[in-house]
Amino acid sequence: MxxxxxxxxxxxxxxxxxxxxxxxxxxxxxxxxxxxxxxxxxxxxxxxxxxxxxxxxxxxxxxxxxxxxxxxxxxxxxxxxxxxxxxxxxxxxxxxxxxxxxxxxxxxxxxxxxxxxxxxxxxxxxxxxxxxxxxxxxxxxxxxxxxxxxxxxxxxxxxxxxxxxxxxxxxxxxxxxxxxxxxxxxxxxxxxxxxxxxxxxxxxxxxxxxxxxxxxxxxxxxxxxxxxxxxxxxxxxxxxxxxxxxxxxxxxxxxxxxxxxxxxxxxTDDIPKFNLFDSQPIFTRARMLPPSKVSGSHLEKTIIADGCIINASHISRSIIGIRTRIGIDTVIENCYVMGSDNYQTLEQIRESNLSNSPIMGIGDRCCIKNAIIDKNTYIGDDVKINCGNKKLEDGDYGTYTVQDGIVVIKKRAIIPHGTVI
CATH class of the missing domain: 3.90.550.10 (Spore Coat Polysaccharide Biosynthesis Protein SpsA; Chain A)
Known part of the structure; x- marks a missing residue:
């Protein structure tokens, strides 16, 4: 029929x-x-x-x-x-x-x-x-x-x-x-x-x-x-x-x-209401990405997509999207990190380091909670996002918005080293 x-x-x-x-x-x-x-x-x-x-x-x-x-x-x-x-x-x-x-x-x-x-x-x-x-x-x-x-x-x-x-x-x-x-x-x-x-x-x-x-x-x-x-x-x-x-x-x-x-x-729940592990898969674009690499990280209720390089200290109740790079000693809680559409070359990373500008992904020693990180973002070292006790005011702040306490970092946004949101 x-x-x-x-x-x-x-x-x-x-x-x-x-x-x-x-x-x-x-x-x-x-x-x-x-x-x-x-x-x-x-x-x-x-x-x-x-x-x-x-x-x-x-x-x-x-x-x-x-x-x-x-x-x-x-x-x-x-x-x-x-x-x-x-x-x-x-x-x-x-x-x-x-x-x-x-x-x-x-x-x-x-x-x-x-x-x-x-x-x-x-x-x-x-x-x-x-x-x-x-x-x-x-x-x-x-x-x-x-x-x-x-x-x-x-x-x-x-x-x-x-x-x-x-x-x-x-x-x-x-x-x-x-x-x-x-x-x-x-x-x-x-x-x-x-x-x-x-x-x-x-x-x-x-x-x-x-x-x-x-x-x-x-x-x-x-x-x-x-x-x-x-x-x-x-x-x-x-x-x-x-x-x-x-x-x-x-x-x-x-x-x-x-x-x-x-x-x-x-x-990310133990038994999610919408089950990604069902016998009938969700069809999507087939990408020829390497498996993800995780070093020294404590992961709890976390989904990690293909092609990621993760050195974070702790990630909990979060989704880490394709090609995401996360630096050392970084903490991520209750976040959806969408990942990237491409990798930076080693030459591009060297140039960014020489100019003291963030590289694509999430830098070292960051703390990010209750946030959505859109694709192709550049979050520097020592960045704090929604990690304080103060409730953030809703609004549009240029590189990010806040809605109901959720910080949304915009696509291709550059968040400089040491930024506190």
Missing amino acids: TSKVISIVLGGGQGSRLSPLTATRSKPAVPIGGKYRLVDIPISNCLHSDITRIYVLTQFNSASLNKHIKNTYHFSSFSSAFVDILAAEQTPSSVAWYQGTADAVRQSLHHLAVHEFEYVLILSGDQLYQMDFQDMINNHIETNAEISIATIPVHANDVPGFGILKTDSNNMITSFIEKPKKDFESWASEVSDEMKAEGRVYLASMGIYVFNRKLLYELLMGNDRTDFGKEIIPDSIAHHRVASYQYEGYWTDIGTIPSFFEANLGL
């Missing part, structure tokens, strides 16, 4: 909530887990579900995403499989950029028209989860639905952050309310006994949809509705068969710096 499915991954807008990580890249291209990109999550879920025709829609800072897709997803020339980028483009019928999720799909329909398909699977590019979409497609067909929405049971405390759906005894969605702040007790739905025991009785939309091809065209063409969650879905519930597909596994929207930070550090 998956041969009748085409998937669309929505790359999102400007990604301001993930700034400064999205200053030079689109949201789907943000590195995660030390070696992956956010876009690898929905694409891997598709490929493991035998959905092999995938479009990724984007319009902001798409160069690095284009490069990643081009270097990662290769299929046999005898196969119909593809992962293609559809960047916003001006056409005779539309000169505007994407105005929302539905508008992005509307402007891309002419690209889909050359393929044979019956169902369109629409996904978000900024979520962390593992799902078998075959089950969702089968449920869609068995219930004779025209639209299916993946839903996840949430606790009352989480309700104000989601669109909440109410279902009947057949798991058909009967009503929708957007991010209710109070008086939502009557919106509880039927869930499993396990979810009831956890107090998770409200069904939140996960932003994952299956549409019948014919209905999708009807809903999008000849009108100016721009968003699925705010317009298309609520308007469709009264007029079409809209099914809920309940998912009870791990899922998180990582569209903000705090949620992105916690999702990454959560990967």
Whole structure:
């Protein structure tokens, strides 16, 4: 049945909530887990579900995403499989950029028209989860639905952050309310006994949809509705068969710096909610990097990607990304260090040492806590980041930002020797 499915991954807008990580890249291209990109999550879920025709829609800072897709997803020339980028483009019928999720799909329909398909699977590019979409497609067909929405049971405390759906005894969605702040007790739905025991009785939309091809065209063409969650879905519930597909596994929207930070550090748990060591791997770019080299370091709950040279004294609950260099006597706690896109040559390192300027990576005798270090940064010796008892004020400080106590060192930033943040 998956041969009748085409998937669309929505790359999102400007990604301001993930700034400064999205200053030079689109949201789907943000590195995660030390070696992956956010876009690898929905694409891997598709490929493991035998959905092999995938479009990724984007319009902001798409160069690095284009490069990643081009270097990662290769299929046999005898196969119909593809992962293609559809960047916003001006056409005779539309000169505007994407105005929302539905508008992005509307402007891309002419690209889909050359393929044979019956169902369109629409996904978000900024979520962390593992799902078998075959089950969702089968449920869609068995219930004779025209639209299916993946839903996840949430606790009352989480309700104000989601669109909440109410279902009947057949798991058909009967009503929708957007991010209710109070008086939502009557919106509880039927869930499993396990979810009831956890107090998770409200069904939140996960932003994952299956549409019948014919209905999708009807809903999008000849009108100016721009968003699925705010317009298309609520308007469709009264007029079409809209099914809920309940998912009870791990899922998180990582569209903000705090949620992105916690999702990454959560990967270091003894038994993480999102398991990188699953039998179904996350697909990403295959890099020919040397194994990592660690000297004299105490590592605790730490993930280290390929190609690193680590001489730190202590690293705990942290992710160390590809090609990271860390100097002697350095302490790193609760950090995501994204790594580097290349190595400095020995000649470049000598020149930096002669000019007393930092080399790429993290220097000697540093202390870094509760921080995200973006790619290709130069952090000098004796640098202290978030190591004091004083709570840092939120704001943008040039080479770094602070959000909810998390310091984000910007991509390619140079932090001089002895700096205290």
